[in-house]
Amino acid sequence: MKEDLRAFTTLLWAAQFSVLGLQLPDPNSTESNTTCSTQPCVLRSSICIAGVSSLQCGVGLQCCMECNNTCQATDSWFRSHRDNFCVGIGGSCQQESNYCAGSYEAGMCGGPAPRKCCTPKGTFSVPLPHFVVQTILLVVIILTNSLVIMVTILDKELHTVPNIGISSLALADLLLAIAWFIIQLLVFRHSTSLTGIDRNLRHIQDLAFVFEMSVILHILCITIDRYIAMVHPLYHYKVFNYNTFSTWKVVALCVSVWAAAAFLAYTRRFSREWTYCYMSVVMNMMRTILPLMMTAMLNIIIFITIRNKTLRRVTMEAQVSTTLDNPSNNPSKHNMFSRNWKAFKTISLILISIMLSYVPLSLITMVSVCGAMPGLYERMSNYIVLLKFLNSITNPTIYMLTTRQFKQSVKTYLGQDRLSLQPADRNTNHDSEEVGQRQISLSSASLFPSL
Secondary structure (H helix, E strand, O other): OHHHHHHHHHHHHHHHHHHHOOOOOOOOOOHHHOEOOOOOEEEOOOOOOOOEOOOEOOOOEEEEOOOOHHHHHHHHHHHHHOOHHHHHOOOEEEEOOOOOOOEEEOOOOOOOOOEEEEEOOOOOOOOHHHHHHHHHHHHHHHHHHHHHHHHHHHOHHHOOHHHHHHHHHHHHHHHHHHHHHHHHHHHHHHOOOHHHHOHHHHHHHHHHHHHHHHHHHHHHHHHHHHHHHHHOHHHHHHHHHOOOOOHHHHHHHHHHHHHHHHHHHHHHHOOOOOOOHHHHHHHHHHHHHHHHHHHHHHHHHHHHHHHHHHHHHHHHHHHHHHHOOOHHHOOHHHHHHHHHHHHHHHHHHHHHHHHHHHHHHHHHHHHHHHOOOOOHHHHHHHHHHHHHHHHHHHHHHHHHHOOHHHHHHHHHHHOHHHOOOOHHHHHHHOOHHHHHHHHHOHHHHHHOOOO
């Protein structure tokens, strides 16, 4: 009778374990015959601060490793000072030998490497409306950025310093969108993080960070080129148009930008920025905030330069009109307002796009690491991915698709004029002086195509 009752109890525990996803210890193993003598046995659902010992208890129980007062104080300090990000996303920092109903995430908890963040199922998820919008935006991103890359490769007249840099930016935008879409697709299907699906999938997220960093650095480099072209046009023309800066040098510069982006992106692996507040602030400021602030300041200087040049041009036109005694036909004031307004709209679109795409995530990350903000990171992450997708459409539109030269190249290679107008014939109707004027103004025309 006692044996039947014991067998029934064992079957009952096995049924409960199957519901929890746990396995019964093997009665034939040597470890199962070892009793837990140093610590009291606790339920498998309990958390052992120092981890679970290999010593076995009865069915449904586990043996915790010894944790004295110092061990408990250390764990308490980590929970108060290093576990904010894990707590903020609804997780719990514990030794990975403990049972976790969701998945373990590395790098989000303080202490030794085995101490990881146990995130519950559904912490990372993508709602269906978000996924549908992201799919539509991905198609647009592939079409626009692929068009920029293809036309720039085919048309030799587009093989200039700014245009090659913009093509490299288009490649970064394209790869960034594809990487993030793969991440969102996997999260949408499994409702968990990438490492919760497969630890090797973390490399996709690393690549997404590389592409994101590459976009930020490319935008900064392109803005610096525009700044030099607008503020110091003669110096820019001398450096980039007298065959002193060959195409291969531009390609080497783009490769250097990609290398720098890869290094800065992979610093997330060893910087401990997900647990140390000051490291989170330093790394996010260095990788995102400072480059974007420099981009913003340079764009503001470019706008002021355009406004001042327009004002001087309008003043000269007014003087000429007054000299000719024909002030009634002088549209100078209207032209000045129109040009300044177009420049203001273009620069505002650039700043709003890049700021909304990258600054909020950095700020949310810093706030979440420095102080637990439950639910903030996962609630905003899907909206921030949408903004990244929109920025990957905005970049090729602003920098390339709306320029006159690029439109002409599209008509030449993809339109009806392909047979009647060949690239080699474009220079036949221009003398050398006009070509030189077009080249020296190429940098400003690419940034402000409507001016």
